[in-house]
Amino acid sequence: MAKAPSLALVAGLIAAAAITVPPALADGDPASDYLLSQPVFLPIDNPVSPNQAATFAKLVLGAQTSGLPIKVAVISSKYDLGSVPILFGSPQKYANFLGQELFYYYKHNVLIVMPNGYGIYDHGRSTAVDQKVLAKLHPAHSTNGNVLAAAGTRAVEALAKHYGVTISTKAASPGGSSTNQERLEIGAGALVLLVLAGAAALLRRRLRSR
Amino acid sequence: MKRFALLLALLALCAGCGGSKAPKFTPQAQVLPSLVAPPFTLHDDEGHAVSLTSKPGHYVIVTFLYTHCPDVCPIIAGNLNRALKTATAKQAGLTVLAVSVDPKGDTAGAVRKYIAERGLVSSFDYLIGSRAQLAPVWAAFHIGAVAGPEDVVTHQSYEFLIDPAGRERLLYGKGVQAGWIVRDLKTLMKTS
Numbered sequence: 001m002a003k004a005p006s007l008a009l010v011a012g013l014i015a016a017a018a019i020t021v022p023p024a025l026a027d028g029d030p031a032s033d034y035l036l037s038q039p040v041f042l043p044i045d046n047p048v049s050p051n052q053a054a055t056f057a058k059l060v061l062g063a064q065t066s067g068l069p070i071k072v073a074v075i076s077s078k079y080d081l082g083s084v085p086i087l088f089g090s091p092q093k094y095a096n097f098l099g100q101e102l103f104y105y106y107k108h109n110v111l112i113v114m115p116n117g118y119g120i121y122d123h124g125r126s127t128a129v130d131q132k133v134l135a136k137l138h139p140a141h142s143t144n145g146n147v148l149a150a151a152g153t154r155a156v157e158a159l160a161k162h163y164g165v166t167i168s169t170k171a172a173s174p175g176g177s178s179t180n181q182e183r184l185e186i187g188a189g190a191l192v193l194l195v196l197a198g199a200a201a202l203l204r205r206r207l208r209s210r
Numbered sequence: 211m212k213r214f215a216l217l218l219a220l221l222a223l224c225a226g227c228g229g230s231k232a233p234k235f236t237p238q239a240q241v242l243p244s245l246v247a248p249p250f251t252l253h254d255d256e257g258h259a260v261s262l263t264s265k266p267g268h269y270v271i272v273t274f275l276y277t278h279c280p281d282v283c284p285i286i287a288g289n290l291n292r293a294l295k296t297a298t299a300k301q302a303g304l305t306v307l308a309v310s311v312d313p314k315g316d317t318a319g320a321v322r323k324y325i326a327e328r329g330l331v332s333s334f335d336y337l338i339g340s341r342a343q344l345a346p347v348w349a350a351f352h353i354g355a356v357a358g359p360e361d362v363v364t365h366q367s368y369e370f371l372i373d374p375a376g377r378e379r380l381l382y383g384k385g386v387q388a389g390w391i392v393r394d395l396k397t398l399m400k401t402s
Binding site: 028029083084085086087093096097098100101103104105124 | 240242352353354356357358359362364366368381
């Protein structure tokens with residue numbers, strides 16, 4: 001009898017250990033750490049309102065699940081760039097830098113939104129076409145977080161339109177996982193947990209019946 | 211009994227899903243898709259040409275540092291140097307190729323001083339060059355390097371473990387420890 005709870009505990013611990021925690025890159029710019037696990041990085045000292053932040057994250061997640069895999073860093077000041085303040089005002093240069101930082105952990109688009117314009121990196125692939133799409137958009141010309149997030153929204157929507165992607169935000173949840181692969185991993189983890197819990201329960205019943 | 215056996219079978223299947231046959235590396239190591247590492251040739255502080263292909267049959271770690279780095283580089287260099295001194299590293303013929311991310315500050319003299327001050331072993335090669343020589347290597351390994359004020363260079367702190375066939379096998383971050391490398395080298399040598 002006394003062994004059953006510990007079996008369940010072990011099952012839980014095994015399942016927990018199976019979950020991969022992304023490593024912290026911490027190369028000086030906070031966005032690189034955020035974007036390992038989150039769809040968007042938002043300004044630190046010029047915050048976006050909670051409602052707009054949630055809507056924006058939902059849009060980006062929706063884009064990801066609708067066929068436009070993308071993560072977005074919204075940069076309002078040098079402060080948001082950590083140890084690379086020199087790249088403030090150079091969204092394409094920062095896109096290249098951040099994209100390379102994430103290169104071994106994320107294989108799709110990284111969009112940068114700064115007050116003076118946009119930058120994009122796509123896992124080392126040419127982004128000339130995307131840059132042309134973004135160049136047609138008006139920059140935010142503001143350090144206000146909400147204005148920048150709105151510019152980010154326009155950029156994601158323009159890219160989606162260019163690629164014929166209709167963004168559905170129905171299934172997207174800002175707090176959820178960001179890619180199909182991550183969903184599969186979580187699903188597999190849940191399956192393992194269920195099987196382990198089932199085995200533990202059955203074993204407990206068998207032990208009781210003895 | 212049948213249900214229990216079925217559950218055990220399912221459990222075994224799930225264990226198989228995790229790739230029980232796949233080598234078990236340290237959890238901090240990112241397993242890379244075993245692509246051939248980008249070839250490059252640079253020079254050490256003595257002017258000798260050093261390339262990945264000049265280390266056939268040996269394990270190599272490629273990393274990116276600069277001598278004036280005030281934070282993580284000295285720690286990374288120390289930990290890699292510690293790994294090189296181990297019996298496992300010697301058995302694997304491990305070499306570290308540290309590629310400079312600071313063409314301006316990493317002169318031959320600065321590198322010689324760095325090597326002497328930190329007691330870097332002879333299998334730790336510190337490679338330098340002009341921006342035109344170094345930048346393609348950074349790009350090939352997807353390393354961003356941005357020179358800032360006060361001679362600080364912000365760069366990605368990755369270490370690539372390359373096997374004797376020249377394939378990128380594992381990636382570590384700035385927290386790399388000698389023990390992880392030793393453990394992973396043992397696993398690689400056992401499974402290769």
